[in-house]
Amino acid sequence: xxxxxxxxxxxxxxxILELNKQIHEKFEVVILKTxxxxxxxxxxxxxxxxxxxxxxxxxxTYLKDLFGSRKMITxxxxxxxxxxxxxxxxxxxxxxxxxxxxxxxxxxxxKYEEYNxxxxxxxxxxxxxxxxxxxxxxxxxxxxxxxxxxxxxxxxDTDNQLAEKAKEMGLSFNFTDKxxxxxxxxxxxxxxxDKxxxxxxxxxxxxxxxxxxKKTKSSSSISQEIKDLLETEIQDKGTIENLIDxxxxxxxEFERVKSVIxxxxxxxxxxxxxxxxxxxNWNIKTDKQVKNTKIEKTMEYITKQTEEKKVxxxxxxxxxxxxxxxxxxxxxLVKQGINKNHLAxxxxxxxxxxxxxLNSALRNII
Numbered sequence: 001x002x003x004x005x006x007x008x009x010x011x012x013x014x015x016i017l018e019l020n021k022q023i024h025e026k027f028e029v030v031i032l033k034t035x036x037x038x039x040x041x042x043x044x045x046x047x048x049x050x051x052x053x054x055x056x057x058x059x060x061t062y063l064k065d066l067f068g069s070r071k072m073i074t075x076x077x078x079x080x081x082x083x084x085x086x087x088x089x090x091x092x093x094x095x096x097x098x099x100x101x102x103x104x105x106x107x108x109x110x111k112y113e114e115y116n117x118x119x120x121x122x123x124x125x126x127x128x129x130x131x132x133x134x135x136x137x138x139x140x141x142x143x144x145x146x147x148x149x150x151x152x153x154x155x156x157d158t159d160n161q162l163a164e165k166a167k168e169m170g171l172s173f174n175f176t177d178k179x180x181x182x183x184x185x186x187x188x189x190x191x192x193x194d195k196x197x198x199x200x201x202x203x204x205x206x207x208x209x210x211x212x213x214k215k216t217k218s219s220s221s222i223s224q225e226i227k228d229l230l231e232t233e234i235q236d237k238g239t240i241e242n243l244i245d246x247x248x249x250x251x252x253e254f255e256r257v258k259s260v261i262x263x264x265x266x267x268x269x270x271x272x273x274x275x276x277x278x279x280x281n282w283n284i285k286t287d288k289q290v291k292n293t294k295i296e297k298t299m300e301y302i303t304k305q306t307e308e309k310k311v312x313x314x315x316x317x318x319x320x321x322x323x324x325x326x327x328x329x330x331x332x333l334v335k336q337g338i339n340k341n342h343l344a345x346x347x348x349x350x351x352x353x354x355x356x357x358l359n360s361a362l363r364n365i366i
Contacts, residue, residue: 008054010061015149016052019115023050050111055097059108060117062090064150067142068236071268075123075139082121082139109138117146147235222248226257233261239271246279260284319355321362329358336361 004013027047034040063085066072073084087102099105112118119141226247230240247257260277263284264270277284321329334340347354 009057010064011057011149016057019149020051022115023047023052049107050114052111055099056108056111058094058097059090059105060112060146060149062093063118063140063142064147064236068239068271075121077121077139077141080119080141082119082141084123084137084139087138106138109140112146116143117149118142147237150236150238223254225254229254229258229261233265234271234274236271239275242275243278246275250278250281252278319352319359321355321358325362326358329361332361332364333357 006012006014008016024047027043027050031040031043031047034043066085067083075082075084087105090105091099109118109120113120121139121141123137123139125135125137222244227244230243234240234243243257246252257278260274260282264274264277276282330340330343333343343354343357346357
């Protein structure tokens with residue numbers, strides 16, 4: 001199948017066909033050995049249900065994009081971080097697939113788990129009052145084998161193959177004039193319709209108003225330290241290739257790459273953010289910078305408060321009252337319903353407040 005389209009819905013057709021081959025081999029012997037017609041029909045129905053199809057390709061691509069670009073509800077189970085997947089969102093996001101029930105999606109997830117693409121965990125809510133368990137929520141963990149079905153390599157015919165084809169057509173083939181191909185086997189020099197801002201790898205792709213240029217740098221121009229960092233922190237091979245291109249082209253150093261990836265992971269920014277931040281040289285605030293900013297703001301506030309307090313003290317004239325004025329003020333306040341004992345306690349606690357209160361009483365009757 002040399003002319004087979006490389007990907008469908010983001011997954012490699014070849015990888016899916018390999019899975020289906022395993023499924024076929026698994027069921028073939030059992031079906032052939034079964035003599036009971038009813039049992040054989042059941043096995044054939046189960047076999048057809050296990051086979052991966054176009055719906056699976058698009059669901060798996062949805063999961064990959066979802067896990068790579070969104071903040072999600074997580075739960076740790078046996079040391080693994082599982083993430084909640086909302087079945088209703090899958091149905092509304094992919095209406096053409098005709099998925100009309102949670103059960104139909106659940107069966108497909110069961111299949112993905114059986115063939116080692118993911119792990120499932122059912123989370124149930126517990127009512128402490130009644131002691132009963134309520135709704136069930138599906139959390140999943142994507143296995144390493146899940147990401148392998150999305151690995152992308154450049155699809156090109158060899159020079160000899162192209163030369164042979166050209167010979168059949170009565171044409172010549174120029175070995176030095178190679179057309180650059182995309183990771184999905186598309187000619188990058190052919191305009192394509194406008195697409196969304198991000199590709200399946202959550203990195204920018206080109207629209208029809210952009211003329212691509214050939215890459216001027218290669219992965220050999222970046223350090224092994226950077227390559228190791230990308231392979232450790234980025235789970236998507238296509239994204240790694242795109243980042244290597246940006247890092248090599250812009251000659252970005254290791255510490256810069258590390259700080260961008262660390263910031264992105266800490267703030268759930270996704271792979272697209274890493275790509276854009278490195279390409280456009282966005283300013284990334286480190287923890288130290290944030291901490292220093294907070295300290296500066298705190299010191300600024302303390303200084304301001306100290307200065308204001310000093311001004312108030314300098315402009316405040318101490319209040320003094322004669323014994324007659326004090327007695328007169330007390331008499332006024334008592335008539336207004338204030339208890340003498342309350343005023344006496346006020347004087348003990350704060351003479352300044354006490355004198356201000358008496359002075360206010362005297363001013364109000366002048």
